[in-house]
Amino acid sequence: MLRALIFVVVLLFPALSWAETRVPQSQAEISIGFAPLVRQAAPAVVNIYARIVRPGRASPFQGDPFFEEFFRGFGSTQPRVQNSLGSGVILSRDGIVVSNFHVVGQATDIRVVLSDRREYSARVLLGDQESDLAILQLEGGQDLPYLSLRDSDRVEVGELVLAIGNPFGVGQTVSSGIISGLARSGAASGTGRGYFIQTDAPINPGNSGGALIDMNGDLIGINTSILSRSGGSNGIGFAIPANLVAQFVKQAALGSDSFQRPWAGMAGQPVDADLAASLGLGLPQGILISDLHALSPFALAGFQVGDVITHVDGREVNSPSEMVFRMSVAGLDATARVTRLRMGEVGDIDVRMIVAPDDPPSDPRRLGEDTVLPGLAIARVNPAVMARYNLPLSAQGVVVIDLGQFGARIGLRQGDVVLAINDTRIEAPRDTERALTRPGRSVRIEVLRQGQRVSLRFRT
Structure with a gap:
């Protein structure tokens, strides 16, 4: 029993590295527990108090030239204040702090309190909802306690x-x-x-x-x-x-206010036992490439549909989320070594980590008052737009990026891909402008929404 206790204490004692563990030399060392480690690390962990102002709901008659006056204030609500509580970690002496996006990402006022009760205002430098991370800068922070990042x-x-x-x-x-x-x-x-x-x-x-x-x-x-x-x-x-x-x-x-992920330009599925058997694999592992964009860095490096990716920089990948993580950790403009399995042969291929290219140009524009949907904002679908709105790699046409005054009323949603208007195929934003300028008494819009074709009809 005493030997087991001594072994556990050796693991817990913070002054020792993994290669320098030793038997405690006194009763004080046996009973000290985590206290020295907490004294060392706790000052760099902060409390965060965030204030978020949520906009009120607008009246359904807002902007209507006739009914707005009769139903002034109907259905509308006042903005509400929401307080958020969370934690953060200081990563540098000058006050760089990391926290969760859901704590501070939409905050209008952020107050950070250290363990010694010092208080600082903070602003968000970079935030990303998908990863649920945000980087803050403390105003006036200097010579602060901080933690080092481990691999x-x-x-x-x-x-x-x-x-x-x-x-x-x-x-x-x-x-x-x-x-x-x-x-x-x-x-x-x-x-x-x-x-x-x-x-x-x-x-x-x-x-x-x-x-x-x-x-x-x-x-x-x-x-x-x-x-x-x-x-x-x-x-x-x-x-x-x-x-x-x-x-x-x-x-x-580097000054970015949003996190830029390397773009894979491909779709894949985990290799399960049945798929492994059909591919002649001994073990279910990796991701099978099921679709590949022509501009994908993987396509440019020689990958094809049907290839299996098993490792990125020597680390296993067995799901799309692991693949995204490994590419993100490799970093933009870096070169990742990707292990490919093709017809029983294994090889390592270097793949450049790039952002999704704006090619052809997305050409964003907002429709004018001479169209039946004024204020509607659209852009051409390209790899950059696909990545932003999570569109299929095969998507073509224009995507709705803002609904304008009447888009919501006819059933459009942000992220819809407009395929055709009144049987006219839409390939670029200018095609949408032409089709919605004096289109006739009835309009039919075909859109792609979450992989499904949807038809919207309305009268002008």
């Missing part, structure tokens, strides 16, 4: 970790646990969609944006969500890996 690809299941945050607004709290899973994709609740580290360290509401640290005090992940039916912690929490955080910090330092 999260070296994290192993079973490692001891601490979660630090502000659960339920009760104040800074520390909980302990282990890494209970890696490469969790699509499992977390909330806005984050991607690749997560799983931990059994208790994470509760308010812990969002807080730190998940290892026994050396390095940051390995940003706590983002829990898997729970009751809303409380059940020992299944998720953290965004530090390697992705590093790319966010890098792009924020």
